[in-house]
Amino acid sequence: MTTPAHSTRTVNLEGAARAAIAGGAPLALLIALGMPGYAAFAMFAGFTAIFGATEPYRQRAVTTGVAGAMQALCMFAGVGVSLAGSQLWMQAVGLVLVLVFAVCTLSTLRTIPAQPIFPTFAFVVSALVPVKSADLPLVATIIVCSVVWAWLVAMSGSVLRLVLHPRAPHRFRPLAAPKHRTLAILRTPALWETVALNVVGALVAGGIAETIPWLGHPYWAVVAVVSTLPALRQRHTVLRAFQRFIGTIGGTVIAVGILLLEPSAWWIVLIAVIGQFFAEIFVARHYAVTLLFLTPLALAVSWLSLPEAPELLALDRIAQTTLGALVSVALLFVGRGIERRRGRALGATSAIRTV
Template sequence: MTTPAHSTRTTNLEGAARAAIAGGAPLALLIALGMPGYAAFAMFAGFTAIFGATEPYRQRMVTTGIAGLLQAACMAAGIAVSMSGAPLWLQGTGLVVVLVVAVCTLSTLQTIPAQPIFPVFAFCVSALVPVRPADLPLVATIIVGSVVWAWLVAMSGAVIRLVLHPRAPHVFRPIAPHKHRSFAVLRTPALWETVGLNVVGALVAGAVAESVPALGHPYWAVVAVVSTLPAIRQRHTVRRASQRVIGTIGGTVVAVGILLLEPSAWWIVVIAVVGQFFAEIFVARHYAVTLLFLTPLALAVSWLSLPEAPELLALDRIAQTTLGAVVSVALLVVGRLIERRRGRALGATGAIRTV
């Protein structure tokens, strides 16, 4: 008997549903308990379920577990910086450590996504959320509980497949081949060139953003750089940087329109779930469209933890993202000059083209 062809629609729907449930359930629980100020921690923990989405489940178990530990560690580091008064030098030092650890970890695991955007985002925002020593047990419980929940959601497909796959194999996404991982990647020049580009780009973008007195949220420029720079052996393109700016502008307009209506916390939960779901639907197809959904999610949940005027959020988001994209493109130009001089590609600007 011929097996029905796998539907391309279900390829994204399966992972999108898991991502939305992983982040949405802890967020809804916090709202129900009257603790919206901790929403950012639940959101960053929920990103755990994104990693390893197409891997065989035995390998996914490891990938998702390590990604969850990485997210939790970055939030813990950010909280430590916040409790110390968040001096600029400590934020910069912490950012460098997070970038080195995240790039090395994600490159070794060969994860998708491979860029350190989620660990960096988790660290930067956690460093700004005010946390008192008395709050630490509660915050730790939220982070650990949300990470464990996201891991369980990510692994839930194994049980569902066991029961339903024999009856309707065409409904499920294909599982990718087993990845052959090795710590040898940590000894390659390409990896450390990738680390260096991320560190230089993040520090330059952060320093410039911090020096502009009229703007806030300098970490958005940092996030824009690390999300635009390619992973090891991927191609750095102006196209991705421009899509980042275009998608962010569109997503910010949507987010501000929503926040000006002063939505209740429960509407923020709906926005987060819908945003995460459709971001996963489009992430493999078009980066700018992905950001139309991801930007309102990020701004709305951040607004729950750190309420601000939507108009100021919009100005900062667009300006800082543009700044980060400019820094990223500048690194591309410098990288091309270095490549021409030495006759071979840099680690992060190799032969594979990034969308």
């Protein structure tokens, strides 16, 4: 009997559905309980389900578990900074520690996504959410339960495959081969060049953003840099920075149009679910299109935790993303100059192309 070819129509649908459910269910529960101010914690915990999406389930259990612990630790670090007054030097020190930890963890896991965008985003926003000491048990419960939920959702496909795969194997996207992992990567110069690139880029972008008095949300410049810079052994290209710039502008226009309508919290939940679903659909195809969905998701959920005028959000988002992209491109040219002088590629800018 001939085995049906894998259906291209279902590629990414599994991962997209899991990502949407992982973040959407805790967010909906918080809204139902009248606690929209904690929405950001549920969103960042939900990103746990994104990691290791194509891996065999035994390896995925480890990848998603470690990634979930990473997300939780970064949120706890941010909450700690918030409780201590969220001073700028605390944010900077915390950011450096988070970047070192995240780049080392993700590089060791060899996971996708490889850039430290989600742990960095989790830290910088958590450091700004106003949290009181009395709220700490509740916040910790939300974070831990949301991460555990995301892990369970990520692993739910193993049950579906066990039951349904023998009957209709072509309905499931094929899994990748197991990845070889070793802690020896932590001793390589390439890894620490990648760490240095992210730390320098984040501090430069964040420092410049802080000096511009008419702009807020300097952490968006930081997020723009770390999401654009290459992961270990990836090549830094101007194309990715340009795609982020174009996608962010389009996504911001969509988000502002939605927020100007003053949507209820339940509409925000729907926006988050739809945004996460389609971001996962397009992430492997086109980065700019991905941001058309991811940007409204991030802005809308952040707006629940930190309500602001949509027009100001749009101005800050576009300006800070532009700043981050420019810093990223500047680091590209500096890195290429170093490569030419020493005759070999930086660990962060080898022959693999990032788009």
